[in-house]
Amino acid sequence: MNALFIPVRLENLDWQERSFEIRSCTPDSRLADSLDRFGILVPPWVLDNGAGGYIPVDGFKRLSHAREKGVASVECRVFDSTAARGDLLLTRIETKLFEGPLNPAEKARIVSLLWETVSFEHLCEKYLPVLQIPARREVVDRWLCLAARGDAFLEAAVSGKICDRAALLLAEWEDAAGEKGLGILKDLRCSASIQVEILEGIIQIALRDDASVGDVLGRRDFNAVLDDPHLNHRQKTQTLRSLLTRLRFPRLRAREERFANEVRRVRLPGGVQIVPPPSFEGDHWQLNLHFCGIPELQSLLDETRRIAGSPAMAKLMSSTQQESMDETGTPGNSLTFRK
Amino acid sequence: MKGEVFTAVMIVKPPGKIRVEEAVLDSDLVSTLRKNLPHAKLEVADRISEAVEPDPDVVEVVHFKGRFLKSCPGTRHYSCCGYRILHFGVQCNLACSYCVLQAYLNLPNLRLFGNTRELIAELESELDSHTERLHRIGTGEFTDSLLLDPWTEWTTRLVPLFAQRNNAVLELKTKTNFIENLRNLDHRGHTIASWSLNAGLIAKREEPRAASLDERFHAAARCASWGYPLAFHFDPMIEHEGWRKGYGEILDRLFDAVDPSRVVWISLGAFRFMPDLKPLIRGKHPRSRYIHGEFIRGLDDKMRYFRDIRIELYSFMLERIRRVDPDLCVYLCMEGRDIWREVFGFSPEDRGGLPNMLDSAVKERMNTGNDFAA
Ligand code: SF4
Numbered sequence: 267m268n269a270l271f272i273p274v275r276l277e278n279l280d281w282q283e284r285s286f287e288i289r290s291c292t293p294d295s296r297l298a299d300s301l302d303r304f305g306i307l308v309p310p311w312v313l314d315n316g317a318g319g320y321i322p323v324d325g326f327k328r329l330s331h332a333r334e335k336g337v338a339s340v341e342c343r344v345f346d347s348t349a350a351r352g353d354l355l356l357t358r359i360e361t362k363l364f365e366g367p368l369n370p371a372e373k374a375r376i377v378s379l380l381w382e383t384v385s386f387e388h389l390c391e392k393y394l395p396v397l398q399i400p401a402r403r404e405v406v407d408r409w410l411c412l413a414a415r416g417d418a419f420l421e422a423a424v425s426g427k428i429c430d431r432a433a434l435l436l437a438e439w440e441d442a443a444g445e446k447g448l449g450i451l452k453d454l455r456c457s458a459s460i461q462v463e464i465l466e467g468i469i470q471i472a473l474r475d476d477a478s479v480g481d482v483l484g485r486r487d488f489n490a491v492l493d494d495p496h497l498n499h500r501q502k503t504q505t506l507r508s509l510l511t512r513l514r515f516p517r518l519r520a521r522e523e524r525f526a527n528e529v530r531r532v533r534l535p536g537g538v539q540i541v542p543p544p545s546f547e548g549d550h551w552q553l554n555l556h557f558c559g560i561p562e563l564q565s566l567l568d569e570t571r572r573i574a575g576s577p578a579m580a581k582l583m584s585s586t587q588q589e590s591m592d593e594t595g596t597p598g599n600s601l602t603f604r605k
Numbered sequence: 606m607k608g609e610v611f612t613a614v615m616i617v618k619p620p621g622k623i624r625v626e627e628a629v630l631d632s633d634l635v636s637t638l639r640k641n642l643p644h645a646k647l648e649v650a651d652r653i654s655e656a657v658e659p660d661p662d663v664v665e666v667v668h669f670k671g672r673f674l675k676s677c678p679g680t681r682h683y684s685c686c687g688y689r690i691l692h693f694g695v696q697c698n699l700a701c702s703y704c705v706l707q708a709y710l711n712l713p714n715l716r717l718f719g720n721t722r723e724l725i726a727e728l729e730s731e732l733d734s735h736t737e738r739l740h741r742i743g744t745g746e747f748t749d750s751l752l753l754d755p756w757t758e759w760t761t762r763l764v765p766l767f768a769q770r771n772n773a774v775l776e777l778k779t780k781t782n783f784i785e786n787l788r789n790l791d792h793r794g795h796t797i798a799s800w801s802l803n804a805g806l807i808a809k810r811e812e813p814r815a816a817s818l819d820e821r822f823h824a825a826a827r828c829a830s831w832g833y834p835l836a837f838h839f840d841p842m843i844e845h846e847g848w849r850k851g852y853g854e855i856l857d858r859l860f861d862a863v864d865p866s867r868v869v870w871i872s873l874g875a876f877r878f879m880p881d882l883k884p885l886i887r888g889k890h891p892r893s894r895y896i897h898g899e900f901i902r903g904l905d906d907k908m909r910y911f912r913d914i915r916i917e918l919y920s921f922m923l924e925r926i927r928r929v930d931p932d933l934c935v936y937l938c939m940e941g942r943d944i945w946r947e948v949f950g951f952s953p954e955d956r957g958g959l960p961n962m963l964d965s966a967v968k969e970r971m972n973t974g975n976d977f978a979a
Contacts, residue, residue, distance in 0.1 A: 473897045474894055517899055518911045544901075545901035546911070585916055
C-alpha cells in the first residue's frame with residue numbers, strides 16, 4: 267500500500283465516514299492536554315477517496331481536536347486511492363493490537379470489523395488469541411452484540427462500572443431489559459463475580475420458566491428490593507442475591523431454612539455447631555466443638571451425646587418433609603412464573 | 606394399554622457409507638456390513654482420524670487398540686452396579702437431547718471396532734479366567750446395544766457365546782425395536798433384553814429418534830415371548846411438570862405389556878451430567894428446559910438434582926413398582942448410601958453390596974450363576 271506524509275486540509279475530510287473508527291469510549295482530557303501542549307506528534311492516517319477528499323482511518327480524536335481548535339491542515343499519512351480498504355483496515359487493526367492493552371469497547375469494535383473482513387477460522391486463529399477472547403462461535407456472537415449495543419454499555423464496561431462478562435451477558439438481552447439490567451448493576455455497585463452471578467441467576471430463571479429476562483426483571487418481589495428506600499446498595503445486593511437463589515433453588519433453599527429452624531429447636535449448647543454437607547449432598551456431616559479446657563469439653567460432649575440420640579437430631583438430618591410436590595408431581599414450591 | 610399413546614416412530618436410516626480402516630478391511634464385521642448394506646459406498650483409509658466433520662450417513666469401522674472390557678465408571682461416593690462394559694463401538698444417532706455422547710466432539714460419527722476376533726478373545730479369556738465369578742456384561746454404555754444390529758448382526762455372535770457360559774449374562778440395552786436378530790437365537794436365558802424408558806412427555810420431546818414407548822414395549826413383549834429375560838432402566842429420570850403422572854403411566858403400561866416376573870431388574874437414575882454438557886444441550890436443544898432444573902454439584906463433580914428431589918423421584922417409582930411386584934430387584938444407578946437409606950430403608954452395603962444384590966437377582970430370576978461348575 268502506497269502512503270505519503272502530506273498536509274491534509276481538514277475541510278476536505280469526510281467526517282461522516284467512520285467505518286474505520288475503533289472508539290475507546292474513554293474520556294479525552296489527557297489526550298486533549300497533550301495535543302494542546304505538544305500538537306499532533308503521530309500523524310493520523312487517512313485514505314484518499316479519489317475525488318479530492320479524504321476518509322479518516324486512524325486518529326479520529328486527534329483530527330477532531332485539531333478541527334475544534336480551528337487548525338486548517340494536519341500532516342497525515344495518506345494512503346492513495348488504489349489501497350484496498352480491507353487490507354488497510356487489517357493494517358490499522360494490527361497496529362492497534364500491538365499498541366497495548368485494549369479496553370472492552372475497542373475489543374468489541376475490532377471483533378465486529380474483523381467479522382466483516384476475515385473468515386471465522388482466520389479470526390479464531392490469528393486475532394482472538396491476541397484479543398484474549400476464547401475462539402468459540404457463541405463467544406464471538408456476544409462480542410458482536412456488545413459492539414452493536416449503544417454507547418451506554420461500552421462506556422459502562424470501559425469505566426469499570428460493569429465487568430466485561432456482565433457487559434457481554436447484558437448485550438444479548440432485549441433492548442429494554444438490557445438497559446434495565448445495566449441500570450441495576452450500576453446502582454448495586456457490586457463486584458464482578460456478583461454481577462455475573464446476578465445476571466446468570468436471572469437468565470437461568472427465565473430459561474427454566476420459559477419467560478424472558480424482561481419478565482424476571484419485572485417481578486414485583488424483584489423490584490420491591492430495588493426500590494426499597496431503607497436498603498443501601500450493599501443490602502440491596504445481598505437481598506437480591508438471596509431472592510434469586512430462592513427462586514433458582516427453591517427446594518434447596520427451603521431445606522436450608524428448615525435445617526436452620528431445626529438447629530434452633532435442638533438447642534445446641536454454645537460452642538457446638540452442626541454443619542451439613544454442601545447442598546446436603548452425601549452423608550458427611552460435621553460437628554464443630556469450641557471449648558476452653560477439659561471440663562468444658564466433657565460437658566459439651568455429654569450434652570452433645572444426649573442430643574445425638576434424640577428424635578430432634580434425626581429430624582434435623584432427615585430430608586423427609588416432602589409436601590413440596592402436588593399430586594401430579596408439579597413442583598409446588600418451585601416458583602411457577604407469574605407475569 | 607393404559608395411558609396416552611405416542612405415535613412417534615423410530616427414524617433411523619441405514620448408513621449410506623462404510624468408512625473402513627485398512628487393517629480391518631477383511632474382518633467379518635465389514636463383510637457382514639457390506640452384505641447387509643449393498644448400496645452403501647465403501648471408503649477405505651489407512652487411518653480414520655478422530656476430529657472429522659460429523660457425517661450422519663457414515664459408519665466407521667476402525668482397528669481398536671484399547672481394552673474391550675471396561676468397568677462401569679463408578680466412584681467411591683456413589684454405589685456402582687459392578688457391571689462390565691463390552692466396548693464394541695462409540696456414538697449413536699438417536700440424538701437424545703440429554704445424551705453424554707454429544708460431548709465426544711472428536712468422535713462425532715458412528716464408529717465400530719472391526720477387530721472383533723480380538724474382542725471375542727478378550728471376552729472369552731476374561732470369562733474363562735474367573736469361572737468362580739458371575740459376570741454381568743453389557744454393551745450399551747458408549748452406544749445403543751441394538752442400533753446397528755440389523756446391519757452388523759453382532760448379537761448373533763454374542764448371544765450364543767453367552768449361552769455357553771453358566772457364569773455370565775449379557776445385557777443388551779436399547780431404545781430401539783431392532784430385535785429381529787434375537788428371534789431364533791439359542792440364548793438359554795443368558796441374555797437380558799433391556800430398554801431405557803422415560804415418561805411419555807420426555808420420550809416424545811427428548812428422545813425424538815428413538816423407538817416410541819409403544820414400540821419399545823411391543824419389542825420387549827416379543828423378546829419375552831422368545832424366552833428372553835427383561836430389564837428396564839428409568840434413566841435419566843427428569844423432573845418435569847406432571848412427572849408423577851408421566852412416570853406412573855409408563856409403569857402401568859410396562860406392566861400391562863410384560864409379565865413382571867420376567868423382569869430381572871429395574872434401575873432408576875435421576876438425570877446427572879458433567880457441567881460441560883450444559884452449554885452443549887443449551888446450544889443444540891434450546892427447547893430442552895429441564896437442564897435449568899435444581900441441580901447442585903455432586904461429590905463426583907457431576908451436576909445432580911438436589912437430593913430431596915432425587916428421593917422423591919425414586920420413592921415414587923419404588924412404591925409403584927412394589928405394588929406390582931414386591932420382590933422385583935430395583936436399584937439406583939450411581940447413588941450414595943444416604944439416598945438408598947431414605948428410599949429403600951437400607952443401603953447396598955447392608956445387603957453385601959450392589960453387585961451382590963444384582964447377582965442374586967440373576968440367580969433368582971434367570972436361574973443362572975447358581976452352579977458355575979455345571
Ligand atoms: S439412545 Fe442412548 S446413546 Fe443413543 S443418543 Fe440416546 S442416550 Fe445417547
